[in-house]
Amino acid sequence: MINQVTAPDNTRDRIILAGLRLFAAKGYQSTSIVDLLQEADAHSGSFYHFFPTKQDLLLAVLKTYRDGIEPMLLAPAWDGILDPIAKVFALLAVYRRALENSGCTYGCPIGSLALELHEPDPPVRELLSVNFYGWVNHIRACLDAAGGRLPRSVNTEQLAVFVLTTMEGGVMQARTHRSLSAFDASVASLKDYFDRLEATAREESP
Amino acid sequence: MINQVTAPDNTRDRIILAGLRLFAAKGYQSTSIVDLLQEADAHSGSFYHFFPTKQDLLLAVLKTYRDGIEPMLLAPAWDGILDPIAKVFALLAVYRRALENSGCTYGCPIGSLALELHEPDPPVRELLSVNFYGWVNHIRACLDAAGGRLPRSVNTEQLAVFVLTTMEGGVMQARTHRSLSAFDASVASLKDYFDRLEATAREESP
Numbered sequence: 416m417i418n419q420v421t422a423p424d425n426t427r428d429r430i431i432l433a434g435l436r437l438f439a440a441k442g443y444q445s446t447s448i449v450d451l452l453q454e455a456d457a458h459s460g461s462f463y464h465f466f467p468t469k470q471d472l473l474l475a476v477l478k479t480y481r482d483g484i485e486p487m488l489l490a491p492a493w494d495g496i497l498d499p500i501a502k503v504f505a506l507l508a509v510y511r512r513a514l515e516n517s518g519c520t521y522g523c524p525i526g527s528l529a530l531e532l533h534e535p536d537p538p539v540r541e542l543l544s545v546n547f548y549g550w551v552n553h554i555r556a557c558l559d560a561a562g563g564r565l566p567r568s569v570n571t572e573q574l575a576v577f578v579l580t581t582m583e584g585g586v587m588q589a590r591t592h593r594s595l596s597a598f599d600a601s602v603a604s605l606k607d608y609f610d611r612l613e614a615t616a617r618e619e620s621p
Numbered sequence: 622m623i624n625q626v627t628a629p630d631n632t633r634d635r636i637i638l639a640g641l642r643l644f645a646a647k648g649y650q651s652t653s654i655v656d657l658l659q660e661a662d663a664h665s666g667s668f669y670h671f672f673p674t675k676q677d678l679l680l681a682v683l684k685t686y687r688d689g690i691e692p693m694l695l696a697p698a699w700d701g702i703l704d705p706i707a708k709v710f711a712l713l714a715v716y717r718r719a720l721e722n723s724g725c726t727y728g729c730p731i732g733s734l735a736l737e738l739h740e741p742d743p744p745v746r747e748l749l750s751v752n753f754y755g756w757v758n759h760i761r762a763c764l765d766a767a768g769g770r771l772p773r774s775v776n777t778e779q780l781a782v783f784v785l786t787t788m789e790g791g792v793m794q795a796r797t798h799r800s801l802s803a804f805d806a807s808v809a810s811l812k813d814y815f816d817r818l819e820a821t822a823r824e825e826s827p
Contacts, residue, residue, distance in 0.1 A: 442739040444650050520740070529797045530736035533648040534726070543797050576794065576803050577810035583793050584786030591735045591749050597782050604783035608814045615817075 427465045429455040434476040439524035442531050443473060470536065473528075477542035480525060484549050499560040500609060503578055506554070507602050510582055511595065519593045522586030525550075551575045566615045581605045633671045635661040640682040645730035648737050649679060676742065679734075683748035686731060690755050705766040706815060709784055712760070713808050716788055717801065725799045728792030731756075757781045772821045787811045 423429055433454035437446040448469060452459060466472040492509045493502050514522050525546045532539060555575035558565060565571070581601050588597035629635055639660035643652040654675060658668060672678040698715045699708050720728050731752045738745060761781035764771060771777070787807050794803035 440739070442737070445739065526793055527736050527739065529793055530733050531648070531739075533646070533651065533733070533737075540797065540799070544799075547794055547797055547803075570806075573806040573810055576806040577787075579794065580790030580803070580807040580810075581783075581786055582790070584788070584790035587732055587735055587789050587793075588753055588782065588785065591746065591753055593746070593750075597753075597786070600776075600779040600782040601786040604779055604786075604814075608810075608817070611814070611817045611821075 426455070426457050426461045430457055430462060430465060430472065431475050431479055433457075434472045435479060435524070438473065438476060438528065439521060443469075443528060444531065470539065474538060474542060477525075477528075477539070477546060480546050481542065481549055484546075484553065489553060499557040500564065500613075502557045503554055503609075504602070504606065507578075507582055507605075510586055511598060511602070514586065514589050514595060514598060519589050519595065522590055523583060526583045526586060547579060551579050554578045563620060564616055565612050566619060569612060578605065632661070632663050632667045636663055636668060636671060636678065637681050637685055639663075640678045641685060641730070644679065644682060644734065645727060649675075649734060650737065676745065680744060680748060683731075683734075683745070683752060686752050687748065687755055690752075690759065695759060705763040706770065706819075708763045709760055709815075710808070710812065713784075713788055713811075716792055717804060717808070720792065720795050720801060720804060725795050725801065728796055729789060732789045732792060753785060757785050760784045769826060770822055771818050772825060775818060784811065 423432060430451060433451045434446075437450055437454055441450070446469075448459065448462065451457075451469075451472070452462060455462075466475065488509070489506070492506045496502050496505050510522055525543060529543045529547075532543075535543065551572070552575070555571050558569070558571035558574055565574075581604075585598035585601035588601075589595055629638060636657060639657045640652075643656055643660055647656070652675075654665065654668065657663075657675075657678070658665060661668075672681065694715070695712070698712045702708050702711050716728055731749060735749045735753075738749075741749065757778070758781070761777050764775070764777035764780055771780075787810075791804035791807035794807075795801055
């Protein structure tokens with residue numbers, strides 16, 4: 416979901432940016448070192464100086480997503496939006512635009528890597544996990560900020576996980592069908608669920 | 622989700638079963654022809670006689686899932702269950718057991734293949750798509766059978782897609798975290814949504 420970055424000056428950052436782009440577009444296993452060198456305009460000597468293996472680059476890419484979630488994903492998604500529940504749906508709309516702009520081939524790079532790598536080495540799996548937890552924690556903060564607009568019985572951590580589930584399941588089907596309709600159906604159902612939760616909270620309020 | 626099959630007598634079926642097992646366990650790209658020959662106890666001559674390429678086997682595997690959804694997935698999941706909404710959650714419970722029995726490494730083989738293959742050839746993508754549509758259509762039939770237990774405003778196709786979204790998004794996170802909790806959180810949220818829909822339908826009924 417990080418599209419705004421322009422080519423950095425230093426070689427290490429250019430290689431990481433190449434990894435961000437190519438792992439998301441082609442997949443990790445289909446991306447060769449030669450592909451990465453061409454995309455980064457780098458030589459193999461500098462590549463292996465910074466990243467002894469392709470997996471070392473993958474770890475750096477996953478750390479970039481982890482550290483970049485606020486400046487690169489959330490800040491642009493939430494620019495000018497104060498309502499915490501509107502923020503949840505504004506973030507989902509970012510993924511819809513990514514699907515729309517790519518002919519439904521590009522959605523969530525973390526989700527793609529999570530299922531492409533069937534048995535990822537532990538440090539890779541942990542960083543995928545950390546990225547999911549980071550995303551969920553930011554949504555949970557929105558839900559906590561919504562306060563009395565949600566029923567008292569709502570578990571905001573559970574609901575935040577469900578928002579990520581909706582995004583990832585919707586992206587998976589949209590990519591497979593090459594159509595936005597399953598993504599839209601999923602978000603519309605989630606929105607209906609939120610509307611019902613808000614209606615219950617209004618009944619609870621004194 | 623097809624675990625019940627025992628080794629068939631004929632070589633072609635043994636190779637397809639090997640594909641079912643290994644593509645789900647290791648991924649498509651990580652499974653070699655040698656792996657398949659060993660698993661199927663077959664010789665390369667017979668393999669290439671039936672399947673000129675590994676992709677031809679993948680197509681046969683995806684057709685087996687498509688054609689096997691009723692006998693191999695739904696019939697065991699719904700054995701003895703008549704309530705159409707209980708069927709929806711009984712099917713989700715099958716995926717939970719698959720995660721539980723595999724230490725959260727195995728969930729839905731179609732979802733895994735859908736995201737592993739970033740740019741699948743058109744016949745592969747179409748069969749992945751057909752498998753998703755088949756699953757959704759069976760859930761939609763349950764929701765249609767539930768009739769007046771859901772509000773009149775509910776679009777059963779949209780809601781059926783959302784059930785698949787819940788399963789796939791929950792499986793993805795469970796596999797990544799190696800923990801059932803995100804799957805359980807997703808299904809619990811979906812159940813709460815269904816409970817609210819049923820409550821609305823009760824208010825609508827005369």
